[in-house]
Amino acid sequence: MRTRPGRHISALRVVRRPIxxxxxxxxxxxxxxxxxxxxxxxxxxRTALPAGRARPLPAPLGRQASxxxxxxxxxxxxxxxxxxxxxxxxxxxxxxxxxxxxxxxxASTSAAGWYTGSPRPGAIGAAVIGGHIDSLLGPGVFFxxxxxxxxxxxxxxxxxxxxxxxxxxxxxxxxxxxxxxEAVYGPAPGAELRLVTCGGAFDYATGHYLSNVIVYATLAxxxxx
Amino acid sequence: MTQAxxxxxxxxxxxxxGLTVGLLGFAIPAASASKGTGWLRLAHLxxxxxxxxxxxxxxxxxxxRIVLRxxxxxMVSPYEQVPAGEYTVAMRTPTASARSRPVLSTTVNxxxxxxxxxAGMGPAAGLTLRVLRDRLSAPRGKVLVRVIQASMHQSxxxxxxxxxxxxxxxxxxxxxxxxxxxxxxxAVRATGESEHGARRFRLAANSIYTLVVMxxxxxxxxxxxxxxxxxxxxxxxxxxMGFGGTAARPGGPLLPWxxxxxxxxxxxxxxxxxxxxxxxxxxxxx
Numbered sequence: 426m427r428t429r430p431g432r433h434i435s436a437l438r439v440v441r442r443p444i445x446x447x448x449x450x451x452x453x454x455x456x457x458x459x460x461x462x463x464x465x466x467x468x469x470x471r472t473a474l475p476a477g478r479a480r481p482l483p484a485p486l487g488r489q490a491s492x493x494x495x496x497x498x499x500x501x502x503x504x505x506x507x508x509x510x511x512x513x514x515x516x517x518x519x520x521x522x523x524x525x526x527x528x529x530x531x532a533s534t535s536a537a538g539w540y541t542g543s544p545r546p547g548a549i550g551a552a553v554i555g556g557h558i559d560s561l562l563g564p565g566v567f568f569x570x571x572x573x574x575x576x577x578x579x580x581x582x583x584x585x586x587x588x589x590x591x592x593x594x595x596x597x598x599x600x601x602x603x604x605x606x607e608a609v610y611g612p613a614p615g616a617e618l619r620l621v622t623c624g625g626a627f628d629y630a631t632g633h634y635l636s637n638v639i640v641y642a643t644l645a646x647x648x649x650x
Numbered sequence: 651m652t653q654a655x656x657x658x659x660x661x662x663x664x665x666x667x668g669l670t671v672g673l674l675g676f677a678i679p680a681a682s683a684s685k686g687t688g689w690l691r692l693a694h695l696x697x698x699x700x701x702x703x704x705x706x707x708x709x710x711x712x713x714x715r716i717v718l719r720x721x722x723x724x725m726v727s728p729y730e731q732v733p734a735g736e737y738t739v740a741m742r743t744p745t746a747s748a749r750s751r752p753v754l755s756t757t758v759n760x761x762x763x764x765x766x767x768x769a770g771m772g773p774a775a776g777l778t779l780r781v782l783r784d785r786l787s788a789p790r791g792k793v794l795v796r797v798i799q800a801s802m803h804q805s806x807x808x809x810x811x812x813x814x815x816x817x818x819x820x821x822x823x824x825x826x827x828x829x830x831x832x833x834x835x836x837a838v839r840a841t842g843e844s845e846h847g848a849r850r851f852r853l854a855a856n857s858i859y860t861l862v863v864m865x866x867x868x869x870x871x872x873x874x875x876x877x878x879x880x881x882x883x884x885x886x887x888x889x890x891m892g893f894g895g896t897a898a899r900p901g902g903p904l905l906p907w908x909x910x911x912x913x914x915x916x917x918x919x920x921x922x923x924x925x926x927x928x929x930x931x932x933x934x935x936x
Contacts, residue, residue, distance in 0.1 A: 564895075
């Protein structure tokens with residue numbers, strides 16, 4: 426009667442000590458690994474790249490297009506975009522629609538694109554030009570678009586060498602779920618321009634920005650003859 | 651005593667005046683900015699009226715905002731974006747000085763977000779300036795079209811396109827309402843009593859047009875005015891224009907790591923205490 430529990434206890438004691446030692450070792454190992462993980466996790470975050478100031482470019486030279494007549498004057502297709510105040514000078518590629526019916530993003534992050542379904546820049550209506558804010562690695566062609574201010578000039582060079590000169594009227598940011606389709610793509614009575622890029626917070630789960638930055642501009646009046 | 655009191659009163663009055671002026675100074679530009687802008691364009695649609703100079707004045711300003719020289723039959727100016735408010739449109743003969751009494755003038759009240767065509771219409775003998783209100787939005791995927799009958803030779807003109815009558819027996823100076831059409835190539839036919847005219851136009855979706863029937867030598871001429879033009883297809887939703895290479899990136903989640911570290915330490919501590927406790931009874935037993 427007395428030896429049995431004694432034997433039982435001694436057997437348990439034999440098993441327990443290595444187990445306790447093993448738990449101790451595993452616990453210390455887990456704590457060590459976790460502290461290392463903590464250190465890595467706290468280092469992987471970063472702040473947004475500051476936009477800074479671009480070196481302003483000189484205004485391009487050329488024949489400035491006059492306001493389009495409602496009886497329709499031919500307007501040549503757009504080939505280049507120049508925004509001196511934010512240092513943008515790029516060729517313009519052509520953008521269509523994605524299979525889901527959204528605006529097709531330019532294939533290159535360093536070139537802007539004119540949406541071919543919108544009026545040509547300088548014709549009656551709002552011409553739409555889109556460009557990436559960034560690539561996976563760094564700034565894109567429209568990285569500094571949000572720095573544009575009312576009155577800044579935007580130049581579109583057309584295939585015939587003429588320049589459509591626009592003046593920024595406003596710069597606004599919208600959640601993509603509340604994109605102002607009518608204001609960007611809807612009918613407009615004058616020659617206008619909409620520049621579109623991304624902005625706001627980046628959603629790492631979907632790989633997309635949550636907002637769009639839109640610059641509204643109208644054709645500048647031609648000075649002199 | 652009284653002098654000092656007066657000086658104090660004067661100082662107080664100056665402060666109040668200064669504040670009032672300051673507040674007004676802020677209030678005035680804010681009020682005019684909130685009024686918004688509208689659009690205005692000018693047209694000459696009177697067949698037997700020779701070319702005129704058209705002046706646009708903003709109400710109360712003696713200098714013209716724009717002057718269009720030698721505007722002749724059929725000419726329509728581009729839209730001018732103007733602050734909302736009252737404007738005066740005046741017509742003068744091209745030889746007349748800008749200070750002379752205009753042949754004709756009218757006032758237009760431009761409301762924010764609205765567009766207007768001010769057209770010289772009718773025969774030269776009874777020329778009038780009419781203010782037409784232009785539409786700025788069309789049903790999604792559709793076209794809006796209206797007709798202005800500016801032919802003096804034909805007293806009743808019927809305008810039809812692809813089986814749709816845009817205007818029946820339109821008299822000189824008649825303006826129809828806008829009608830909804832499908833976009834695409836449109837064959838328009840204008841039929842008067844003795845003359846007719848036909849023309850094909852491509853009408854873009856999400857756009858608004860005015861067709862003008864005009865006198866030409868021996869036939870009717872149809873011209874198309876672009877009122878407002880939209881994108882032919884409106885893309886769905888926002889645009890994906892970035893890959894996040896410059897975006898802020900949150901650090902990895904810290905809480906699971908913290909939890910794991912705590913659990914590990916707790917287990918180790920427990921095991922350590924267990925080890926120490928069992929050693930003592932073992933010594934006693936010996």
